[in-house]
Amino acid sequence: MFHRVFSSEEVSAQNQVKASVQRKIRQSIADEYPGLEPVLEDLLPKKSPLIVAKCQNHLNLVLVNNVPLFFNIRDGPYMPTLRLLHQYPNIMKKLQVDRGAIRFVLAGANIMCPGLTSPGGVLDDEVGAETPVAIMAEGKQHALAIGFTKMSAKDIRTINKGIGIDNMHYLNDGLWKMERLD
Amino acid sequence: MAEKPQPFQVLYCGVCGLPAEYCEFGPDFEKCKPWLIQNAPDLYPDLVKEAGSKEADKVSDQLSSTSISDAGSSKPKEEVKRLPGGKIKKKEKPEIIIEKMTRNKRKCITTVKGLELFGVKLNDASKKLGKKFATGASVVKGPTEKEQIDVQGDIFYDIVDFITETWPDVPENAIYFIEDGKKVPAV
Numbered sequence: 100m101f102h103r104v105f106s107s108e109e110v111s112a113q114n115q116v117k118a119s120v121q122r123k124i125r126q127s128i129a130d131e132y133p134g135l136e137p138v139l140e141d142l143l144p145k146k147s148p149l150i151v152a153k154c155q156n157h158l159n160l161v162l163v164n165n166v167p168l169f170f171n172i173r174d175g176p177y178m179p180t181l182r183l184l185h186q187y188p189n190i191m192k193k194l195q196v197d198r199g200a201i202r203f204v205l206a207g208a209n210i211m212c213p214g215l216t217s218p219g220g221v222l223d224d225e226v227g228a229e230t231p232v233a234i235m236a237e238g239k240q241h242a243l244a245i246g247f248t249k250m251s252a253k254d255i256r257t258i259n260k261g262i263g264i265d266n267m268h269y270l271n272d273g274l275w276k277m278e279r280l281d
Numbered sequence: 282m283a284e285k286p287q288p289f290q291v292l293y294c295g296v297c298g299l300p301a302e303y304c305e306f307g308p309d310f311e312k313c314k315p316w317l318i319q320n321a322p323d324l325y326p327d328l329v330k331e332a333g334s335k336e337a338d339k340v341s342d343q344l345s346s347t348s349i350s351d352a353g354s355s356k357p358k359e360e361v362k363r364l365p366g367g368k369i370k371k372k373e374k375p376e377i378i379i380e381k382m383t384r385n386k387r388k389c390i391t392t393v394k395g396l397e398l399f400g401v402k403l404n405d406a407s408k409k410l411g412k413k414f415a416t417g418a419s420v421v422k423g424p425t426e427k428e429q430i431d432v433q434g435d436i437f438y439d440i441v442d443f444i445t446e447t448w449p450d451v452p453e454n455a456i457y458f459i460e461d462g463k464k465v466p467a468v
């Protein structure tokens with residue numbers, strides 16, 4: 100998603116959104132990531148305005164104090180940025196790729212089923228299709244990408260070919276490099 | 282109400298910015314190594330071992346060279362100058378400092394200081410840099426009245442190779458980056 104160098108020039112509009120919309124965004128983030136509930140008020144303080152930056156490819160970034168915290172595509176589910184996920188690693192379900200897949204994921208490739216079903220991979224059978232997930236890696240502690248599943252974990256296991264997870268955001272992509280949007 | 286979880290602090294590499302454990306897959310692992318040995322030895326035990334054996338080599342080299350020249354005084358010592366008042370001033374070692382500065386939004390400038398200390402003509406160097414990285418480069422007066430080269434764009438990761446290839450007189454270990462206000466060796 101963020102393969103290309105992603106810069107503020109590509110942000111076509113950056114707006115403080117209406118209070119009702121802000122409320123909706125907060126609510127959908129709270130629903131999607133119940134684990135964040137205790138810190139949600141710190142992350143998205145009601146008194147600091149939520150800014151939504153509209154970018155190319157129907158991508159929206161949610162910023163607080165110029166820091167991108169969440170993103171979504173069109174009306175899709177909000178996903179945390181990797182920097183945020185690193186701080187709260189347990190808010191998302193995790194799937195793990197084997198070590199061999201790491202460099203492909205970091206080059207922006209989508210995640211192929213075999214990288215998840217091999218001995219180095221780990222699947223959480225509770226993960227359904229079209230779910231935001233943290234992509235972990237064999238032998239590593241921290242997530243290297245945020246993905247959106249194309250099939251359920253069970254299907255990934257049984258079908259075992261093709262793309263299992265779309266790579267939405269990965270270490271060193273444009274969004275990673277954009278620590279702030281001023 | 283659930284207890285408030287503390288944000289987890291990930292160790293990010295001071296060179297490439299990735300979580301330190303991913304440096305081996307990063308843009309330039311070689312450049313991260315010195316930082317990793319200093320700051321994340323547990324993550325890369327092999328690196329530390331490697332560095333350790335290199336150190337040992339150096340020491341044995343030194344030992345053998347001293348035994349040849351017989352006097353222990355041949356060990357290279359940093360020259361000291363006594364300033365009036367008895368203060369000791371270290372002789373300035375020529376070094377090249379590379380710093381990235383972010384100018385409005387995501388545009389940035391990479392500044393290169395100190396090339397002239399290695400007998401490099403700055404005008405010539407600025408032209409070469411501009412050509413190599415297909416960008417604008419110019420010689421400007423820095424804050425300390427010393428001349429420096431400003432190159433538009435982020436050329437942090439390629440510039441060291443370029444400098445050492447273009448001007449072989451410049452030793453790699455004389456090149457430093459300024460990262461978050463800290464000076465770190467480029468290699």
Ligand SMILES: [Zn+2]
Pocket residue numbers: 294295296297298299301303304307313
């Ligand atoms: Zn690194």
